[in-house]
Amino acid sequence: MQKRKMVYEGKAKRVYETDQDGIYIVSYKDDATAFNGQKRGSILGKGAINNQVTNHLMQLLEKEGIPTHFIEQLNDTETAVRRVRIIPLEVIVRSIAAGSLATRLGLEEGTVLKSTVLEFCFKRDDLGDPLVNSSHIRALGLATDEQLSFISSYALKINSILSAYLQEVGIALIDFKLEFGVTDSGQLVLADEISPDTCRFWDTKTGKKLDKDRFRRDLGDVEEAYQEVMHRLLGRA
Secondary structure, three states, X not given: OOEEEEEEEOOOEEEEEEOOOOEEEEEEOOEEEEOOOOEEXXXXXXXXXXXXXXXXXXXXXXXXXOOEOEEEEOOOXXXXXXXXXXXXXXXXXEEEXXXXXXXXXXXXXXXXXXXXXXEEEEOOXXXXXXXXXXXXXXXXXXXXXXXXXXXXXXXXXXXHHHHHHHHOOOEEEEEXXXXXXXXXXXXXXXXXXXXXXXXXXEEOOXXXXXXXXXXXXXXXXXXXHHHHHHHHHHOOO
């Protein structure tokens, strides 16, 4: 498989066409951003960790019936994926109050929510990725009602699968962000990544944050936290 023209560069990844129709290569970067790009930096080894953690979790979800864009890992930082048209929604799944939810609703961070919260944000950096509901999504044509129904059911199922799995390695899944896309054949699949960049991971015993909040909040030990997640999930640092 040969890498060809870059078709997209985001905050944390580059995406390339290949010589095989319908297959892209995702290349993960060490670049780190927060607050819609207002804070920038680099986390040594982040690209390799996020790539391998994402692929590990995507394959776990595939076995549990969640379709994904994953094809195969090519090396530490690059993965072959199915080409998709990304639905311009960030899907946020929350089980415990943290971050913006805690601030918006006046909840103490760490408060266990009485039921799982699903939130949707319109993927528009220039607007700050505003929160939207199903009426907004329908009015803007961001997704069909059928797609939104699948996305919601998949998101809740992913939460159940990952929460139980991560609990086994001493990690509490606090909240996380998902993105979905539509393949050339019209199938809705999980895309993007599942990593310490897109999830809040807390140690179940100590409450230590093992995710990008360590970068956002200048908590230190950022690289060590990412390495710890990879070590627990893949058995290696």
